[in-house]
C-alpha cells in the first residue's frame with residue numbers, strides 16, 4: 296500500500312483521505328485490497344454525470360464540487376434524549392452510529408433475542424470473519440461510482456446476522472445520526488444483513504441528524520435473504536436539510552424468499568436512494584414501496600432495480616412522491632426479466648402529488664423483458680390536490696391549510712398502510728399530515 | 733332581519749349562465765323547498781351559497797346574517813353556520829370519517845373561540861349523533877364516503893349536519909336514492925335539528941319528502957330564476973301538473 300492512486304478532477308481530493316485510511320493496519324489484508332481496487336475503480340469512473348443514463352435527472356455536481364473531510368475517527372456528542380424524535384416511540388434493539396462511527400454508549404442491543412447477532416463492522420472484521428466474508432459479494436462497484444467510493448472507505452457499519460428458523464417479533468433499529476461536528480465531513484457506512492433460512496426479521500435503517508450541517512452520507516447495505524426467509528427492511532432518510540445522501544441497498548434473494556422494502560426520503564438537499572434486488576430463486580419476490588416528501592429546493596431521486604433471474608418470481612412496487620416548493624422528485628424503476636424467468640409477475644406504480652406549480656417531477660419506468668410468458672405492468676400518475684375534495688372539506692369549515700394537509704396525508708395513505716410496524720406507520724402518518732404546513 | 737337574502741343572483745359555470753337573477757329570502761325558523769326541472773340550476777344555487785369556486789358569481793347579492801356572504805371563504809361560511817348536504821357527496825379515500833368529522837367540529841369550536849375536543853370526548857359526542865341517523869359506528873373508521881352506498885352517503889351528510897348543527901342547512905336532493913326507511917330517518921334527523929333560530933332549504937324533486945319535512949314555502953326554480961312561490965300545497969300541485977304549468981310562458985303569464 297505504498298503508492299497513491301493517480302487521480303485528477305474532483306476525485307483528487309479523495310486521495311489523501313484514502314491514503315490516511317489505508318495506513319490503518321487493523322483491517323485484514325483482503326479488505327485492504329478490496330478497498331484499494333474499489334478506489335482505483337472510483338478514480339477511473341469519476342462521479343457520474345447526467346450523460347450517464349442512471350443519473351440523467353440528477354446532477355451530483357454539488358457533491359463533486361465539495362471537498363469533504365473523512366470522518367474516520369469517533370466524533371460528535373449526541374445525548375440519548377436527542378435520539379428520541381427518531382425512535383418511533385418504541386424500545387427496539389438499537390445500534391447507534393454517530394457521524395458514521397459506532398457509539399456503543401448510545402446503543403441498546405445488549406440483550407438480543409436468540410438467533411440474532413450484531414457487530415459493528417470495525418470489530419466484525421476480526422470477530423466475525425465468516426460473516427463479513429460476504430461483504431463486496433452482493434454490491435458490485437464496477438459501474439457504480441458511489442458504491443466504489445463506499446467500498447474504498449468502508450470501515451464502520453452494522454453487521455446483522457439472523458440464524459435460520461428465527462422469527463423476530465420486534466425490529467432491529469440501526470440508527471445513524473449526525474451532529475454539528477459532521478459539518479463538511481463524509482461518512483461511508485457499510486452494512487450487512489444476513490437472514491438465515493426460513494427466518495423472518497425487520498430491520499430499520501435510519502439516517503437522521505440533530506443539526507443542519509452540510510455533510511455527505513454515502514451508505515451501502517448488502518442483504519442476503521436465504522431460502523424461505525423474509526426481511527422487512529426500512530430505509531428512513533431524514534438527513535439534515537443541507538446535507539447530501541446517497542444510499543444503496545443491494546439484495547440477493549434465494550428461493551421462496553421475500554424482501555419487503557420501504558424507503559422514506561424527507562431530508563437532505565440532494566438525495567439518491569438505490570434499492571436493487573436480484574430474485575435468484577424460484578418463488579421469490581420483492582415488495583418495494585416508498586414515499587418521498589420534499590419541499591424548497593430539495594432534490595430526491597429513487598432508483599429501484601428488480602432482476603427476475605428465475606421463473607415464478609414476483610415484484611410489487613408502489614412509490615409515492617409529494618413535492619412542494621421548487622423541489623425535484625425523480626423515480627426510475629428498472630425491471631429486468633431474464634429469458635428463463637417465465638411466469639414473472641411484476642407490477643410497478645409511481646404516483647406524484649404536486650403541491651406547487653414550481654415543483655418538478657421525472658418518472659421513468661424501465662422494463663427489459665426477455666422471457667415471453669410474463670405479466671409486467673407499470674403506471675405513473677402526476678396530479679395536484681383535487682379541487683372537488685378540497686371544496687368538500689372547506690364546506691365543512693376545515694381551513695385551507697388543514698384541508699390541503701389532509702388531502703396530502705390521504706394521498707400517502709395507501710402506501711403507508713402497507714407498513715406492518717405500527718409505530719412506524721403511525722409516525723409516518725403524522726409526518727405526512729404535518730410536513731407541509 | 734332575514735337569515736339569508738338573495739337578490740338578483742347571477743352565476744356562471746364556465747361561460748354558461750345558469751342563475752339569471754334569482755331572488756330568495758329565508759327567515760330563521762322557516763323551511764323552504766326548492767323544486768324545479770333537471771338542469772334548472774338548483775345545485776348551482778346550493779354550490780354558490782356554499783362558496784364553490786368552480787361557480788362564478790357575476791351579479792346580485794347574498795346577505796347572510798347581515799354579512800356579505802359572497803365575500804366569505806367557503807370554510808368561513810361553514811364556520812358561520814352554513815351547511816350544504818351535497819347532491820353528490822365526495823369520496824376522500826385515506827381520510828377516516830371520524831377524523832374528518834372531528835376536524836370539522838373542532839374548526840367550528842375554534843372559530844367560536846372554544847376549546848377543541850380530543851378523540852375520546854368526540855367519540856362520546858358521536859354516540860347520540862350516530863343514533864339520530866341510525867348509523868353504525870363502524871362507518872366512522874371507514875374513509876369519507878369511500879365505497880359507501882348511495883343511501884349511506886346521504887345519511888353521512890346528515891350525520892355531518894347533526895355534528896355541525898348549522899344555522900342554514902341546504903339539502904340538495906338528500907332524498908334521492910334513499911329507500912323509504914332511510915328517507916324517514918333522514919327526515920326525522922332534519923326535524924330534530926330544527927330550531928327557531930335556524931332554517932333549512934330543501935332541494936327536491938319529490939313531494940314524498942315534503943310529507944316528512946313540511947315546508948313553510950315552496951319555490952319553483954326554472955330557467956335560472958324563482959318563477960313561482962307558494963305554500964306547501966304548491967308541491968302537490970306541481971306533482972299533479974308538472975313544471976310546464978309554471979315554466980311555459982302562456983300559463984306563467986296568466987299566473
Ligand SMILES: Nc1ncnc2c1ncn2[C@@H]1O[C@H](COP(=O)(O)OP(=O)(O)OP(=O)(O)O)[C@@H](O)[C@H]1O
Pocket residue numbers: 745746750768769770771772773774775776777819
Ligand atoms: N361543471 C359544470 N360544467 C358544465 N356545465 C355544468 C357544470 N355544472 C353544472 N352545469 C350545467 O349547469 C346547469 C345547471 O346544473 P345544476 O346542477 O345546477 O342543475 P339542477 O337543477 O341541480 O339539476 P338536477 O335536478 O338534475 O340536479 C346544467 O345545464 C348543467 O349541465
Ligand SMILES: [Mg+2]
Pocket residue numbers: 774775776819904905
Ligand atoms: Mg342538482
